[in-house]
Amino acid sequence: MLQRQLGRNGPQVSAMGLGCMGMSEFYGATDESEALATLDLALERGVTLLDTADAYGPHHNEELLGRALRGRREQVFLASKFGLVRSEDPDTRGVNGRPDYVRQAVEGSLRRLGIEHLDLYYQHRVDPEVPIEDTVGAMAELVQAGKVRYLGLSEASSATLIRAQQVHPIAALQSEFSLWSRDPQEHGVLATCRELGVALVAYSPLGRGFLTGALKSPEDFAADDYRRLSPRFQGENFQRNLALVEQVRALAGAKGVTPGQLALAWVLAQGEDIIPIPGTRQRRYLQENLAALDVQLSAAEGAELARLFTPEQVAGTRYPAAWMQLVER
Structure with missing residues (x-):
């Protein structure tokens, strides 16, 4: 397994991680036995960076990983998150970055995961009501207490990241990043x-x-699939974006790879300091994703892919309006 460094002074982790969210919810029916088999295969293939959060399930995803990793804790670099607060309404999200909540949240995650420390702990979304210095200060106390090794932020702006870094070193910033979501750039x-x-x-x-080319219609989604709420997957936006994906399919076919492998290869090619964590709950897709590590893009191929997915060409925002408000710019 290829390795990449998590930050300038951080550890080496697998060059591709595994996002575990979909093993518990958001994308239709789940299959726990297949999810556990996928986690087993990921470890066999040398994937070390596993990503979860207390909000996934909520709580169920951490419990799932806790069962999967029992007796194998040392094989993984385990990341979880706090601060995205769920309610009884599955479509409602809140945020909480108060120091007392940070201390409470980590104890819950450690208990559900059945571990003594997290390798990486993210603030899932920045709380606009709490100074980032206060939140990261509380997170830094967790490092001093040995409950967390490294700190991260998710969907934070440059200004917030700079302020956070002045309190404690930040190893990783997690953000949506792909051919059609290039906000970090x-x-x-x-x-x-x-x-x-x-x-x-x-x-x-x-x-x-979407970038795998497997989706053909909004009707492909289960009734409880999150993507039914996402503007990019609705109505005319779906059709416009599907036309972009068809061009990726053509380029991938000419190269002898799948559209998904080409899309992942593009992300990997943007820099050694970028670590993608594609999510999957099925072994066959995990194998396909990992094969993207062997795909080499020429400068011309990379430029052509970037040209296809300029912000003006991608139709729709990546979250519903209420959820977009939780993403810092």
Whole structure:
């Protein structure tokens, strides 16, 4: 397994991680036995960076990983998150970055995962009501207490990242990053990460499955699939984005790879400090994703892919309006 460094002074982790969210919810029916088999295979193949959060399930995803990793804790670099607060309404999200909540949240995650420390702990979304210095200060106390090894932020702006870094070193910034979600590049966050020596952990590098070319209609989604709520997957937006994916399919066919492998290869080619964590709950897709590590893009191929997916060409925002408000710019 290829390795990449998590931040300027961080550890080596697998060059591609595994996002575990979909093993518990958001994308239709789940199959726990297949999810556990997928986790087993990931470890066999040398994937060390596993990504979860207390909000996934909620709580169920951490419990799932806790069962999967029993007796194998030392094989993985385990990341979880706090601060995205769920309610009885599955479509409602809140945020909480208060120091007392940070201390409470980590205890819950450690208990559900059945471990003594997390390797990486992210603030899932920045709380606009709490100074980032207070939140990261509380997170730093967890490092001093031995409950967390490294700290991260998710969907934070450059300004927030700079302020956080002044309190405690930030190893990773997690953000959606793919051919059709290039906010970290477009808004200067990736440049800030590089100035500060922070790794970019790219979630949804396959555009929530769209960039694989497997989706043909909004009717492909189960009734409880999150993507039914996403503007990019609705109505005319779906058709416009599907036309872009068809061009990726053509380029991938000419290269002898799948559209998803081409999309992942593009993310990997954006820099050694970028670590994609495509999510999957099936072994066959895990194998396909890992094969992207062997795909080499020429400069011309990379430029052509970037040209296809300019912000003006991608139709729809990546989250519903209420959820977009939780994403810092």
